Amino acid sequence: MLEHYKKSQLNVFNQFIIIDKEKIVIQNESLLFKDAIGKQINAVHPFFETVNFLSIKKNEEFYFKCVNINLKNQHHIIDITIKTFEKDTNSLIIIDDLTQHYNNLQKTTQIRNENLINSQLLKYKNQILKEKELFKNQFIRNFSHEIKIPVNSINRMCLLLENSNLSQNQLYTLNVITNINNQLKHILNDILDISKIETGYFKIRTSTFNICNIIGHIESMAKQKCLDKQLKFVSKIDKNCPNFIEGDQFRLTQILTNLIENAIKFTDSGTVKLEVIVKSKTENMVILNFKISDTGIGIEKKELDAIFNGFYQLKNNSIKYPGIGLGLAIVKYLLVALKGNITVESKLKEGSLFTIALPYKISKNQIPDKKLIREKKQSINARKILIADPFSKAKTEIETILNKKEYILNFVESGDEVIESLYRSNYDALIMNTKLPKMDGIETIRYIRLSEETSFKDIPVIMVSENAIDEKEVCIKNKANTFIKKPYSKDLLIEKIKSIIT
Amino acid sequence: MKISKKVVLIGHFGVGKSSLIRRFVENTFSDDYKVTIGVHIFKKSVPIPEEGKDVSLVIWDLEGNDDIRETRLSYLLGTNAYIYVFDVSRPTTYKDIDSDILYLKEKCPTAPIKIVGNKEDLLTKKQIGDLNEKIESFIDFFTSAKTGNKVDELFSKLALELINK
Numbered sequence: 001m002l003e004h005y006k007k008s009q010l011n012v013f014n015q016f017i018i019i020d021k022e023k024i025v026i027q028n029e030s031l032l033f034k035d036a037i038g039k040q041i042n043a044v045h046p047f048f049e050t051v052n053f054l055s056i057k058k059n060e061e062f063y064f065k066c067v068n069i070n071l072k073n074q075h076h077i078i079d080i081t082i083k084t085f086e087k088d089t090n091s092l093i094i095i096d097d098l099t100q101h102y103n104n105l106q107k108t109t110q111i112r113n114e115n116l117i118n119s120q121l122l123k124y125k126n127q128i129l130k131e132k133e134l135f136k137n138q139f140i141r142n143f144s145h146e147i148k149i150p151v152n153s154i155n156r157m158c159l160l161l162e163n164s165n166l167s168q169n170q171l172y173t174l175n176v177i178t179n180i181n182n183q184l185k186h187i188l189n190d191i192l193d194i195s196k197i198e199t200g201y202f203k204i205r206t207s208t209f210n211i212c213n214i215i216g217h218i219e220s221m222a223k224q225k226c227l228d229k230q231l232k233f234v235s236k237i238d239k240n241c242p243n244f245i246e247g248d249q250f251r252l253t254q255i256l257t258n259l260i261e262n263a264i265k266f267t268d269s270g271t272v273k274l275e276v277i278v279k280s281k282t283e284n285m286v287i288l289n290f291k292i293s294d295t296g297i298g299i300e301k302k303e304l305d306a307i308f309n310g311f312y313q314l315k316n317n318s319i320k321y322p323g324i325g326l327g328l329a330i331v332k333y334l335l336v337a338l339k340g341n342i343t344v345e346s347k348l349k350e351g352s353l354f355t356i357a358l359p360y361k362i363s364k365n366q367i368p369d370k371k372l373i374r375e376k377k378q379s380i381n382a383r384k385i386l387i388a389d390p391f392s393k394a395k396t397e398i399e400t401i402l403n404k405k406e407y408i409l410n411f412v413e414s415g416d417e418v419i420e421s422l423y424r425s426n427y428d429a430l431i432m433n434t435k436l437p438k439m440d441g442i443e444t445i446r447y448i449r450l451s452e453e454t455s456f457k458d459i460p461v462i463m464v465s466e467n468a469i470d471e472k473e474v475c476i477k478n479k480a481n482t483f484i485k486k487p488y489s490k491d492l493l494i495e496k497i498k499s500i501i502t
Numbered sequence: 503m504k505i506s507k508k509v510v511l512i513g514h515f516g517v518g519k520s521s522l523i524r525r526f527v528e529n530t531f532s533d534d535y536k537v538t539i540g541v542h543i544f545k546k547s548v549p550i551p552e553e554g555k556d557v558s559l560v561i562w563d564l565e566g567n568d569d570i571r572e573t574r575l576s577y578l579l580g581t582n583a584y585i586y587v588f589d590v591s592r593p594t595t596y597k598d599i600d601s602d603i604l605y606l607k608e609k610c611p612t613a614p615i616k617i618v619g620n621k622e623d624l625l626t627k628k629q630i631g632d633l634n635e636k637i638e639s640f641i642d643f644f645t646s647a648k649t650g651n652k653v654d655e656l657f658s659k660l661a662l663e664l665i666n667k
């Protein structure tokens with residue numbers, strides 16, 4: 001019964017129009033196009049104007065669903081079927097008025113499309129924002145890099161001045177300049193680090209290291225700094241801590257140094273403490289907690305979140321404790337990059353406690369000490385040489401000249417990589433092209449000679465260049481041990497190497 | 503007899519197909535989005551002074567989808583020209599442009615296709631230039647239904663092409 005009722009209801013919407021072979025309406029039951037009879041079907045509605053060519057096709061049916069028609073200010077949405085028969089006979093047009101049904105469909109489609117469009121626009125805007133951010137960071141990176149060059153030059157000039165018979169007063173002024181310049185260098189390095197992390201240029205350098213050694217180094221640095229302010233510094237390492245772990249020791253040192261320097265800066269009396277605790281340990285992995293506590297001015301609760309933002313200064317403290325406050329921001333960035341985290345607890349006027357957690361692999365094969373490596377090297381007499389040249393031809397050239405038994409060769413292509421390699425490992429000599437991308441050879445040797453790294457600041461360096469006239473003098477001025485012009489003979493290179501390696 | 507041509511506007515949803523037609527037929531614009539379902543049919547006569555005749559454009563405003571292959575095929579029957587519309591502010595609407603055009607050419611090999619980047623008012627001249635470089639297919643017009651920029655030019659150019667066909 002329901003079926004029957006439904007059918008009769010549906011049929012109510014079916015309306016028929018018959019046109020003859022001249023496309024004139026000869027019969028019309030439609031409620032929509034009431035006055036159509038006798039008219040050309042084209043004139044009834046523009047829809048028919050574009051489909052009437054179909055009537056020449058024989059015995060076919062064409063369905064046009066969901067056609068919107070405006071008639072006398074009334075909006076209808078209809079399905080139209082066109083049925084043709086034998087050649088040169090009438091055609092049948094069937095109209096189903098499904099306005100209500102389609103109106104419901106319209107509502108759901110409306111919601112769906114609007115949502116999709118909004119999410120597409122949002123996604124696109126985010127992408128553009130990201131691109132802008134990337135551009136900004138790249139700009140900052142290049143910019144800081146550029147500034148580092150003159151800053152380093154100032155340092156070098158200050159050194160020269162220092163040895164030039166200055167009066168006591170002048171020496172004092174020079175010292176102030178040097179200190180300010182060092183601060184500037186420090187800030188630039190911090191900015192470079194942040195932009196490197198943000199632009200994805202940040203490299204994690206994993207190596208095996210002894211955690212006690214690292215803490216030992218940091219302790220001697222911290223004690224020195226505490227001396228000036230008459231603070232006490234103590235450090236403690238969990239007995240369960242594995243001796244050798246694998247991770248980025250350079251960045252760990254940077255994080256701990258930043259936090260400890262910060263603690264010292266904001267403490268006027270009392271103790272700064274560094275503690276290493278094993279938080280959890282499996283056969284292969286260990287999570288270490290490093291706790292840095294002080295008895296300093298403390299941080300207000302509402303400021304706790306903000307202190308990790310770059311350029312944040314504790315309220316009213318910028319005069320007494322200067323600095324642009326990048327230290328903590330860097331720590332936070334570094335920890336994200338190293339998959340660690342940081343928490344802070346603090347009480348105003350009592351002190352703060354920073355706790356960081358970092359995962360490390362437990363090293364199975366302990367690396368021998370640097371000293372041991374050196375002894376071993378001497379026993380087999382092989383010399384370790386770092387070669388920096390952006391041209392791949394140089395690599396094959398040098399490899400053919402230098403005997404593999406006598407020399408261990410390591411090749412890099414940029415000034416940055418030279419510095420990185422020197423930090424990572426000890427070399428007997430450096431052979432460096434003056435033309436290196438980004439930080440050129442001259443700039444790199446300047447950096448090496450001015451650095452405070454005892455492990456490499458005096459490394460013997462041979463500078464290599466194609467144009468000897470201009471560059472030899474500059475290289476020697478910048479404390480290169482010797483200079484060699486390209487192309488060079490095998491004998492000359494070996495002679496030069498022998499002359500600088502004792 | 504007056505020449506009458508079927509022009510179909512096709513493209514992703516929300517790119518401004520209905521708005522372009524409304525600008526062309528009624529010279530109005532609304533910021534509100536009302537989704538088209540199925541098809542709306544409009545008619546406007548375009549004078550072609552060069553030929554001293556009028557062309558009557560019967561314009562089919564199709565509903566947009568994510569993929570034009572979802573379009574009901576009966577809507578494309580007997581099409582004399584296509585206007586493929588995309589939204590310059592939404593990459594999703596122009597990422598498949600090349601394959602979409604191929605699809606339309608396959609369906610109606612003889613019908614000319616005009617490719618239109620709409621909502622040009624939302625981008626700067628430079629951004630439009632960059633976009634034009636980026637998209638391989640030749641973009642015939644960058645229009646704005648909102649300001650009316652290049653809308654009349656689009657339909658007049660098409661009408662002129664159709665009258666000689």
Ligand SMILES: Nc1nc2c(ncn2[C@@H]2O[C@H](COP(=O)(O)OP(=O)(O)OP(=O)(O)O)[C@@H](O)[C@H]2O)c(=O)[nH]1
Binds near residue numbers: 518532533
């Ligand atoms: N700024 C700007 N907005 C536009 C322009 N053209 C259309 N819009 C807006 O874009 C939205 C979608 O426009 P419609 O014309 O309905 O788009 P459509 O292509 O017909 O969409 P569907 O019917 O769903 O396929 C509306 O909010 C319009 O106001 C334009 O040139 N500039």
Ligand SMILES: [Mg+2]
Binds near residue numbers: 519536564565
């Ligand atoms: Mg529409």
